[in-house]
Amino acid sequence: MVSTQLNSKQIIAARVAKEMKDGDVVNLGIGLPTMVPSFLPPNVNVILQSENGYIGLGPLDGEVDPDLVNAGGQPASILPGGAFFDSLFSFELIRGGHVDVTVLGGLEVDAEGNLANWMVPGKMIPGMGGAMDLVTGAKKVIVAMEHTAKNGSSKILEECRLPLTGKGVVDLIVTELAVFRVTDEGLVLEELQDGIDLKTVEEKTEASFKISQAILEN
């Protein structure tokens, strides 16, 4: 692979990819999360679940079938070994803990693992779709988002201000600056992304957090 400069989103997606184990069943939110598979090492194959009713989501491979779209409504394919089912069964899988990892974007995350990513009061409300079920049911919930909003304010807060998508549901937060784990004692800074120093993270993070032993020893 030719080493190239990654942009923020790519840095995030590449780090999220390291959380995946071979054979994991994964549901990816729309946008940034869909970039994750391209950063998986060759020996790690994940199985993608599409909330609209199948296992084995693949990229469009030429022919468009109007009856086969991904959860964003875009033409897609199904890989060998995949299976179709109805929406009820799709969410039995999701709510029932049969999805190993879900990766979603976030507007706000807080120290208690609360996530807000579905509405901003006063703005057009798209609806929560399957996000509330996903964060409630998936075994591991990873929020993949840029560290700060466009105005520079922290998206990692002491307490979410926006309406929640899920309460106490987030396991891991991956940004272009750092990786935080949500624990019973609040946030723990697990890793700094390449070239990022602790001071930068402290300045750009509203929530208080502990620092992992690994970083302290570094």
Next chain:
Amino acid sequence: MVSTQLNSKQIIAARVAKEMKDGDVVNLGIGLPTMVPSFLPPNVNVILQSENGYIGLGPLDGEVDPDLVNAGGQPASILPGGAFFDSLFSFELIRGGHVDVTVLGGLEVDAEGNLANWMVPGKMIPGMGGAMDLVTGAKKVIVAMEHTAKNGSSKILEECRLPLTGKGVVDLIVTELAVFRVTDEGLVLEELQDGIDLKTVEEKTEASFKISQAILEN
């Protein structure tokens, strides 16, 4: 058809058959209820539901398939237009009101439409199987039973003494002596079977009942 003397069970089954409408989805209990289809007129076709997972239950038509049995575990067939499903869906159909008529035997029925037919304290308890769901969910519940127990005591009581299968669930009681409808004001004697007089029914029925206009006028 050659006119022959029918026995008690045949009289009951023949009368129950008259309750069926063409196209009805019907679930039949084990024993006497399974005799009903042979008394249907040629222009009335019912669709039999088998609680163990299909629509279109038919009689064994030669070849035994160990994977195809009726709710009594006996070899059976599926008719053209039938469909298999799992036990969950089978009881979605049953509980959800998608079965038009169920016909079950009874140990006791009472004036409030309570039915007892699944256990006798002190005796071996077979279990309720699907009976409780059937009487709760089917649109019309017909109890098809002999009027009296072997010792001659009435099976149609003021109040059931045995543990109930369902509370207030019975619509119609068909015996070899009479037909009763369960109404909000208690039992109504709707019909006397051929050759049976009112006095016989009154003597053999513990429950009080009203007598339909049709019988009074006769």
Next chain:
Amino acid sequence: MDKIISKEEVSSIFKDGMTIMAGGFMGVGTPQGLVSAMLEAEVKDITLIVNDTAFIESGVGPLISNGRVKKVIASHIGTNPETGRQMIAGELDVELVPQGTLAERVRAGGSGLGGVLTPTGVGTVVEEGKEKITVDGREFLLEKPLRAEVALLKAYKADKAGNLIYHRSARNFNPLMALAADLVIVQVEQVVEIGEIDPDEVMTPGILVDKIFVQGGCC
């Protein structure tokens, strides 16, 4: 028991104020011909139960754009800006339901259950006005069943008894809505004779299907 129906007969079914369910996910698996028949019926004040309101000109979107709908129960309305505009203007009542909960509520309505006990939405605005039930120390929302007067389904193939087979991701909400309405109408691409579908491959049994509308005319 002929279940096959023309577009005009479909149109005649709809009445003002009806509650209608329709299958589909962003229009995929939505019976576009039945939606069109409903538009032609010129009915109003419809309550619509759908996963999403699709797009302004496709899926169930045209019912919204043409002002036929009084209330929408859906998990997502973001792809149809007309839904959002009417909601903000106070012309349309929108009840947003998490997608898995929507599926469960339709199933509860179709299968005789009293409601659903789901963890989804606990601690969010979704719990507002709802009873919370604690089971073994964990809180669940009691979400109520949904039913409709008419369900509009899309399947790939039917036999004349109404047994259905769906195709790929066009299945979505269709099989569950088949149980949850007083009248079930399906739009299919093809109809085959009874006996031509293997009973093991049926996805919705014909006893649930009242009327079959064949895309592009039948037989």
Next chain:
Amino acid sequence: MDKIISKEEVSSIFKDGMTIMAGGFMGVGTPQGLVSAMLEAEVKDITLIVNDTAFIESGVGPLISNGRVKKVIASHIGTNPETGRQMIAGELDVELVPQGTLAERVRAGGSGLGGVLTPTGVGTVVEEGKEKITVDGREFLLEKPLRAEVALLKAYKADKAGNLIYHRSARNFNPLMALAADLVIVQVEQVVEIGEIDPDEVMTPGILVDKIFVQGGCC
């Protein structure tokens, strides 16, 4: 990720005191080879979740007859007199559950719901000790989810990814149990390569299946 397993490997999975689910209706759809592997494991104090206890010498019956079971949760035990005898003798704890409720409880356990609100059993002994919830004026029983450590399934065909197809009335409880156990083992009549089963015809997706035991040996 080879899921195919030998009978000896199956045997090694079982431990004393485990909770086991098995598909089948009077033995039809019961994985007889897995039951036999379990018998060979010589385990005891098993809690068994099944529709029925089948017959003394077939279905899950031999587990009862051989004294391996401490508790049975089932809708019907009448075809196996040994179940009744052990129950009356106080050797076996039997929890009888209406069949539809049993199916719903297994589904709730497999799909993350807090329980089931069913009208079935209201006003009968089935309601004893259970919470009653009133929804819009009607009473329902709150029936709790069921899960197991191991589910034993029988399917007709699997691909090597574990995608399953069941055959006729042997489907019964198998598809729902596939979601409700920590470890899911299926006995199949044949295994095919990945890609040989049409994704529209899969009845249980392979992600739910951990181990495949091929009747009469594999491949």
